[in-house]
Amino acid sequence: MPWLQLRYTTDKQSADLISDEMMECGAFSVTFLDAQDTPIYEPKPGDFLLWEQTIAIGLYDAEADMDAIVAHLQQFPFGQKGSYKIEQLEDKDWIREWMDSFKPIQFGDRLWVCPSWCEIPDPAAVNIILDPGLAFGTGTHPTTSLCLQWLETHIQPQDTLVDFGCGSGILAVAALKLGAQKAIGIDIDPQAIEASTANAERNQVLNKLELYLPDAQPELQADVVVANILAGPLRELAQVISNYVKPGGKLALSGILDSQAEEICQIYSQWFDLEPVAQQEDWCRVSGTKKQLN
Structure with a gap:
């Protein structure tokens, strides 16, 4: 079916x-875009942050009375700020369009991340089936890519891994499919636990x-620990993260700007x-080996 799109450029509070x-007013969906290419690097867990100049995009049926919708919005003070534009969208299969934008990605020599609807390029490789969605990490972002490349060369048979x-769950799943014996995933968000399980x-x-929220996380030391979070938590939780690595064990940290x-x-x-x-675009990976006890 054909669609109309209302783009409202305004400040973040009004958006x-x-x-x-x-x-x-009957929008099928509303999405937000950055109007000025201003990155948001470190939101706190659970925060919903918008850019200083944000574009709110409402998607409507082609029969919608857009003049009436705009008039409704402009009766409010926040609707009188900024500017708007109404666009007609061509009729297409938007779900198929979205699916076609994701392709299998290779990391290192033998690791692939493949959407479920795509043909696996190399059946003999280590293939992770993972669909894009709400779940925090599909391999496309440089921080995840840096960790996957590192795991591909560092995981050994019988390793135990902690994914902090x-x-x-992409890193834990990758480690297990690369030969790790066991993985423990820890996250503050129950949705992450559900996504990792699935x-x-x-x-x-x-x-x-094994998957845990922080208040239930076990005391253990692992052969390998990965933490693809952000610099702030990596600073604040440095002692906690380090304690998970046994002497002689390996650590990889990502989510770090250069x-x-x-x-x-x-x-x-x-x-x-x-x-x-290691660096990819503006993002870095810090990795190393835990010092032996004296």
Whole structure:
């Protein structure tokens, strides 16, 4: 069916209010875009952040009375700010369009992440079946990519891995499919636990994965620990994360901007012999080996 799109460019406070009124006026969906390419790097868990200049996009049936909808929005003070534009969208299969934008991605020599609707490029490789969605990490972002590349060369048979801030579970699942004996995923968000469970089940490794919220996390030391979160939590939880790595064990940290890498290295160098920092676009990975006890 054909659609009409109402694009409202305004400030972040007004964008949220406009979104609510768009839904009241029959929008099928409302999405937000950054109007000025201003990155948001470190939201706190559970925060919903918008950019200083935000575009709220309401999607409507082609028969919708857009003049009446705009008039409704402009009766409010927040609707009188900024500017708007009405666009006609061509009739197409939007679900298929979205699916076609995701393709299998290779990491290293033998690891692939494949959407479920795509043909697996190399059946003999290590293939992770993972669909894009609400779950925090599909391999497309540089921070996840850096971790997957590292795991592909560092996981050994019989390893136990801790995925600290597991999100979708992609790193834990990858480690298990690469040969790890056991993985433990920890995350503050119950939705992440659900997503990790579903992805582990889809990849037939759920029997080797344990998942915990922080208040229930076990005391243990693992052969390998990965933490793809953000620089702030990596600073604040440095001692906690480091304690999960056994002497001689391996650590990989990601979610770090290039401007933050030096500080993270300084913090973790007290416990680890660090490797050269790896970088992809503006993001870095810090990795190393836990120092042996004296």
